[in-house]
Amino acid sequence: MGNLSLYQPGNSIFHCCDSRTKLLLIVCFAVLAFLYFNPLVPLALMLVALAMNGLATRSYAFTNALTKLFLIIIFFFLIIHGFTNPLGKTPAMFWGHQLTIPFFGTYTLEGAYFGLTFGFRVATVALIALLYVSTTPPVEVVRGMVKLGLPYSFGFMILMSLQLIPISNREVKTIISAQRARGLVESSLLDKLKGLVPLFVPLVVSSLERMETMAMALESRGFGYTEQPTPLYEVRFSFKDIIIVAGAIALLVVGLILRFKYGKLSWIDQINSWGSIFWPGERVL
Secondary structure, three states, X not given: OOOOOOOOOOOOOOOOOOHHHXXXXXXXXXXXXXXXXXXXXXXXXXXXXXXXXXXXXXXXXXXXXXXXXXXXXXXXXXXXXXXXXXXXXOEOEEOOEEOEEOOOEEOEHHHHHHHHHHXXXXXHHHHHHHHHHHHOOHHHHHHHHHHOOOOHHHHHHHHHHHHHHHHHHHHHHXXXXXXXXXXXXXXXXXXXXXOHHHHXXXXXXXXXXXXXXXXXXXXXXXXXOOOOOOOOOOOOOOHHHHHHHHHHHHHHHHHHHXXXXXXXOOOHHHHHHHHHHHOOOOOOO
């Protein structure tokens, strides 16, 4: 049976850290990613987060479905904002031609700028969150949140939500294999899209049945009877946690100082001049 959680066992520095330290890393990376309106800043943070995942979980950091999904999200942000962002004014030229789609308009440089910036921001936060869940045992996730003063039921809810991801992924593979054995047609992209409907129905039904079974199991074991159940595992800060926390706070302080001193570092005002540089001879409106 495959792993029923996102946690990947290991002995890296992030596996040895307290869960609260990794929660602080999520906050610091999120603040820094949204602090500047420049795609290079969240891009650099995204690459750092990806490198940290690679250091902690090796090949899993690059082969798991979530990392691929985050990278696909960047592409969708780039496309959607490029065509639909209301602040887009400068048409982008592709081989001397404007790219226009009916009902959406023309692809713009400002839209692409917004898409890259927000896409890298979302991917940065998602990758550092993936580092947290893939290097933190489930029991530490709950215990760390309780240590921060959050209710035990809240930590348990977050834990169950995270565990549903690999469980649902396993059920999707099982349902697809069963449908293929029954002659599921996948000769074209349209056929694959049509196949999502018979996949969605049994997945929802099995998820509801699982939730009902889990609710009865929790009730029979007296879940919620005490607000502070006796912990079986205690989490403590170590010297590594102190070093990482100090480094994260120092990086956040430097980022805030640079933000107040140099502003958002936005390039949005130079978009029109970029068009003249990238496509010489073409007049950018």
